[in-house]
Amino acid sequence: MLREKFNTAMKEAMRSKDKRRLSTIRLIMAAIKDRDISVRTESDSKVGDPEIIEILSKMVKQRHESCKAYQEAGRDELAKQESDEIEIISEFLPRQLDDAEVETAVKAAIDETGASGLKDIGKIMAMLKGNYSGQMDFSKASALTKDLLS
Secondary structure, three states: OHHHHHOOOOOHHHHOOOOOHHHHHHHHHHHHHHHHHHHOOOOOOOOOHHHHHHHHHHHHHHHHHHHHHHHHOOOOHHHHHHHHHHHHOOOOOOOOOOOOHHHHHHHHHHHOOOOOHHHHHHHHHHHHHHOOOOOHHHHHHHHHHHHHHH
């Protein structure tokens, strides 16, 4: 389903001659194709939507880091380019949970797993990643989990 969205978005970007959008969508499709090739050696299947969402999340995270580095170096034009790419990639991701929703999800996962201490963080994070892949920043969720369990 996401692959079809990328193809449609790429065609629209070509028609509207939006070079930034077109190049970003091509980067996305190249990353997915790269993952397809690495998976193909193991089996004859392509990656599905959950893996694509994971790829997109990593791309957004990388661009956030690059944007911050460019801003610190005074390279505002490159920082703007990265933030534009973040915006385009984020269009294909599921809606991100806000801080209150993340806290609610973490508390529910703690209750559901019966976690009692810091040794149970792995179980909680596994549950969150299974249920909310691409919808939350798991580093923030991990920090919140540590705070709630300690």
